[in-house]
Amino acid sequence: MNEELPSLSLDDGTPCGEQAASCARLVREAFESAADFRAFRALAENTPDTIARYDCQAQRTYANPAFARMVGVPAAELLGKKPSQSGIPQMLAYEAALLDAARSGQPTEYELSWTGAGGHLITSQIRLVPECGADGGVISVLAVGRDISEFKATERHLEQAEAMARLGHWQLDYRPGSLRLSAQLCRMLDKPRDWAPTQSDLLSMLALKDRRRVLERLCQARSERSTFLTLEYCVAVGGRSLHLHSDMNIEYDADGRLLQALGTVQDVSELKAYQRRLHALAFYDALTELPNRELFRERLQQALAESGRSGRQVVVAVLDLDNFKVVNDTFGHGAGDELLRETAARLRRFVCGNDSVARLGGDEFALILTKLTDTMDLEDVGKRILQAITGIYRIQEREVFVSGSLGISRSPTDAHTISELLQYADSAMYHAKAHGRNNVQLYSPRLTQRSTERQTLAVSLRHALHNGELALHYQPQIDLASGRVIGAEALLRWNHPEHGQVSPDTFIPIAEETGLIVSIGEWVLNQACRFAATWNREGRCPPLKIAVNLSPRQFQMNDLLASVQAILQKTRCEPGWLALEITEGLLLENSEAVRETLEQLSAMGISIAIDDFGTGYSALGYLSRFPIETLKIDRSFIHDIEHNRDSAELVKAIISMAHSLRLSLIAEGVEEVSQQAFLQRYGCHSAQGWLYGKAVSQEDFGQLSLLHAPEP
Numbered sequence: 001m002n003e004e005l006p007s008l009s010l011d012d013g014t015p016c017g018e019q020a021a022s023c024a025r026l027v028r029e030a031f032e033s034a035a036d037f038r039a040f041r042a043l044a045e046n047t048p049d050t051i052a053r054y055d056c057q058a059q060r061t062y063a064n065p066a067f068a069r070m071v072g073v074p075a076a077e078l079l080g081k082k083p084s085q086s087g088i089p090q091m092l093a094y095e096a097a098l099l100d101a102a103r104s105g106q107p108t109e110y111e112l113s114w115t116g117a118g119g120h121l122i123t124s125q126i127r128l129v130p131e132c133g134a135d136g137g138v139i140s141v142l143a144v145g146r147d148i149s150e151f152k153a154t155e156r157h158l159e160q161a162e163a164m165a166r167l168g169h170w171q172l173d174y175r176p177g178s179l180r181l182s183a184q185l186c187r188m189l190d191k192p193r194d195w196a197p198t199q200s201d202l203l204s205m206l207a208l209k210d211r212r213r214v215l216e217r218l219c220q221a222r223s224e225r226s227t228f229l230t231l232e233y234c235v236a237v238g239g240r241s242l243h244l245h246s247d248m249n250i251e252y253d254a255d256g257r258l259l260q261a262l263g264t265v266q267d268v269s270e271l272k273a274y275q276r277r278l279h280a281l282a283f284y285d286a287l288t289e290l291p292n293r294e295l296f297r298e299r300l301q302q303a304l305a306e307s308g309r310s311g312r313q314v315v316v317a318v319l320d321l322d323n324f325k326v327v328n329d330t331f332g333h334g335a336g337d338e339l340l341r342e343t344a345a346r347l348r349r350f351v352c353g354n355d356s357v358a359r360l361g362g363d364e365f366a367l368i369l370t371k372l373t374d375t376m377d378l379e380d381v382g383k384r385i386l387q388a389i390t391g392i393y394r395i396q397e398r399e400v401f402v403s404g405s406l407g408i409s410r411s412p413t414d415a416h417t418i419s420e421l422l423q424y425a426d427s428a429m430y431h432a433k434a435h436g437r438n439n440v441q442l443y444s445p446r447l448t449q450r451s452t453e454r455q456t457l458a459v460s461l462r463h464a465l466h467n468g469e470l471a472l473h474y475q476p477q478i479d480l481a482s483g484r485v486i487g488a489e490a491l492l493r494w495n496h497p498e499h500g501q502v503s504p505d506t507f508i509p510i511a512e513e514t515g516l517i518v519s520i521g522e523w524v525l526n527q528a529c530r531f532a533a534t535w536n537r538e539g540r541c542p543p544l545k546i547a548v549n550l551s552p553r554q555f556q557m558n559d560l561l562a563s564v565q566a567i568l569q570k571t572r573c574e575p576g577w578l579a580l581e582i583t584e585g586l587l588l589e590n591s592e593a594v595r596e597t598l599e600q601l602s603a604m605g606i607s608i609a610i611d612d613f614g615t616g617y618s619a620l621g622y623l624s625r626f627p628i629e630t631l632k633i634d635r636s637f638i639h640d641i642e643h644n645r646d647s648a649e650l651v652k653a654i655i656s657m658a659h660s661l662r663l664s665l666i667a668e669g670v671e672e673v674s675q676q677a678f679l680q681r682y683g684c685h686s687a688q689g690w691l692y693g694k695a696v697s698q699e700d701f702g703q704l705s706l707l708h709a710p711e712p
C-alpha cells in the first residue's frame with residue numbers, strides 16, 4: 001500500500017501550473033486507486049470470509065475464492081447468477097433479503113443455512129452492505145459472510161448435551177445488564193428460545209418459599225465477593241414445580257464491582273423425587289404412609305432433646321390392635337391392610353402439632369405426645385386414643401368391631417432413653433392385653449417386676465407337672481329343666497410351692513407361650529377321662545360329660561386325634577363322656593387340618609363346644625362348616641343380663657339361634673337365681689356357675705353333685 005508515486009514537473013523543472021498539478025493529482029489518485037484495488041483484491045482473494053457482490057437485481061457480479069470454495073462451484077460459474085438459481089430452497093429468502101437491502105439502502109445481518117453438496121449443514125453469517133454510486137443511489141450490494149457452520153455444530157452439540165443432562169446455562173453481563181439464557185434453559189422454563197428476561201423476571205418464577213432465601217444468598221455472595229455459589233430452588237413451570245440446582249461463577253473488576261456471572265442450571269426434579277421416594281422407603285411405612293420405627297426413634301430422640309431444654313415431659317404410647325390376626329386370617333390380608341390403613345388415618349386425626357404417630361410393624365402403632373403437662377391424667381389421654389380407634393370399621397363391605405390395647409411410658413419419670421421408653425410402653429401394652437384387652441395401662445416399675453415374675457413362673461411351670469403341683473378341679477353343669485348335674489368342666493389348678501394357688505389366667509398364657517400347654521393339656525385330658533370313666537362306670541345315670549378346654553396350640557403342635565384316641569383307650573372312657581371346649585378364634589383361622597380333626601373327633605362321639613361364645617366375631621359361617629354341638633354363652637353377658645339391655649338381647653338372640661341350628665347351650669357364670677330364671681324363661685338348656693358350685697377337687701365333686709341330685 002505504501003508504494004512510492006513519482007512527482008511530476010516540466011522538462012525544465014518548472015511546475016506546469018494548475019492544470020499540470022491537477023493532472024498530477026489525477027495520476028496520483030489513479031495510482032493510489034490502482035494500489036487500493038490491488039490491495040482490496042489481495043484481501044478479497046485471501047480472506048477466509050466469503051465476499052460476493054450483487055447488482056440491484058440480485059445477480060452476482062463478483063464472488064471471491066472463499067465463496068466459491070464454500071458453495072463448491074468455480075467462481076466464474078457463479079457470476080451473472082442469482083442465488084435462487086442454485087435450486088436451494090433457502091436461497092429464495094436470501095435473495096429477497098438482498099433485494100430488500102438494495103431497495104432500502106440499509107446494511108443488514110442475515111444468517112443463511114443450507115445443506116451443502118456433501119450433505120453437511122452450512123451456516124453463514126452474512127452482512128449485507130448496500131453500495132452507492134456517485135448519485136447516491138444503490139448500485140450494488142456487497143455480501144460479506146463468515147462460515148459459522150462449525151460454531152453452529154458445536155452450539156447444536158452443546159444444546160443436545162444440555163438437553164440430555166437437563167442442564168441449561170446463562171450469562172449475565174452486569175455492565176449493560178444483559179441476561180442471556182441457553183436454548184435448553186429456555187426450554188426447561190417453557191419459554192421461547194430467544195427469551196431475554198430481566199433478573200426480576202427470573203426471580204418472580206421462583207417458588208415463594210425459596211425467593212427470599214435465594215435473594216439473601218445472592219446478596220451475601222455479592223457482599224463477600226464470593227466467586228462461586230450453589231443454589232437449590234423450585235420454579236413453577238406450566239403448572240408443575242421444577243426442582244433446580246444452580247452453580248454460578250461470579251467475576252468482579254479490580255474495584256470489586258460486578259462484571260459478569262455465568263451459571264449452569266440443572267433440572268434435578270427426578271433426582272429429588274427419587275430421593276424423596278428413597279427417604280419414604282427408608283423412613284415411612286408403605287402401607288399406611290406413617291413414619292416407620294426408624295423415623296419414630298429419630299423423632300423420639302428429637303423430642304427428648306427438646307424436653308431436656310424445655311423441661312416438658314415426653315409421653316410414648318404403644319398401641320396394639322386386639323385380635324387383628326383373626327381379622328386378617330378370616331377376611332384375608334387385603335382386609336387386614338385396609339383395617340391398618342383406617343386405624344392409621346384415625347390416629348393421624350388424633351395427633352396434633354409436633355406430636356407423631358408411627359407404625360412400628362404388624363398391628364403395632366406408637367405415638368409421641370409432647371404437650372402433656374405433669375398434672376394431666378395420662379390414663380385419660382390413653383382412653384381418648386383408644387376411643388379414637390375403637391369402633392366399627394367398614395372393611396370390604398363388612399362391619400368389623402376393632403379395639404386396641406395401649407401401654408404408656410414417659411420421660412423423665414420412667415426412663416430417659418428411646419429404647420427404655422419403647423420397651424416400657426411395650427410391656428405396659430402387653431399388660432393391657434393380659435388385662436382383657438381394650439384398656440390402657442401406664443408403665444410402672446411393678447410391670448418390669450411382673451415380667452420377671454412371669455419368666456420365673458415359666459421356669460417353675462416346667463417342673464410343676466413332674467412335681468405333682470397341678471390338679472384338676474371340676475365345676476358342675478346343670479340341666480336347667482331338671483336341675484340335675486349333667487356334666488362338669490375340668491379346670492386346671494396350680495398349687496405353687498412358694499406362691500400357693502396361681503390363677504389359670506396367669507399360668508395358662510405362659511403355658512401357651514412356652515408350648516408347655518401341649519404336655520399339660522395331655523395330662524389334663526388324661527385326668528379328665530380317667531375321672532369320667534371312674535364316675536360313669538359306677539353306673540350313674542345320666543352319665544356325666546366332662547368338658548376339657550383345648551388350647552389352639554394343642555391343634556398345631558401334636559397329633560391331637562391320636563393323642564385323644566390313646567387316652568380314651570387307656571382310661572376306658574367312652575367318647576360320649578367327653579366334651580372338648582375350643583374358642584372361636586381357632587375356627588376363624590379356617591384351617592382345613594383343624595376342620596378334619598374336629599370332624600374325626602365328632603365322628604368318634606366326642607362333643608365339640610364353643611367356649612366364650614359371643615365375644616368373638618360375627619362371622620358365624622363356621623357354625624355350619626364345623627361339627628359344633630354346644631355353644632357356651634360367655635359369662636360376661638350372663639353377668640350383665642339384668643342390667644344391660646344389649647347383653648340381655650344378645651343372650652336371647654344366641655338362645656334363639658341355637659334352637660334354630662339345633663345346638664345345645666350352656667350359660668356360663670350363673671351366680672344369681674334371677675339369672676337362672678331369665679335363662680329358663682328364654683329356653684336355655686343348661687348352666688354352670690357359682691350358683692351351683694365352684695370348681696372342686698374330684699373328691700369334693702361327689703358331695704357337690706349330691707346337692708343337685710333329683711329328689712328320690
Ligand SMILES: Nc1nc2c(ncn2[C@@H]2O[C@H](COP(=O)(O)O[C@H]3[C@@H](O)[C@H](n4cnc5c(=O)[nH]c(N)nc54)O[C@@H]3COP(=O)(O)O)[C@@H](O)[C@H]2O)c(=O)[nH]1
Nearest residue numbers: 491492504505508524549550551611612669670671689690
Ligand atoms: N387350655 C386350658 N385352659 C384352661 C384350663 N383350665 C382353665 N383354663 C382356662 O383358664 C381360664 C381361667 O379359668 P378359671 O380361673 O378356672 O376360671 C373358670 C371358672 O372358675 C370361672 N367361673 C365359673 N363360674 C363362674 C362364676 O359364676 N363367676 C365367675 N366370676 N367365674 C366363674 O370361669 C372360668 C371358666 O371359663 P371357661 O373356660 O371360659 O368356661 C379360663 O379361660 C379357662 O378356660 C385347661 O386345663 N386348659
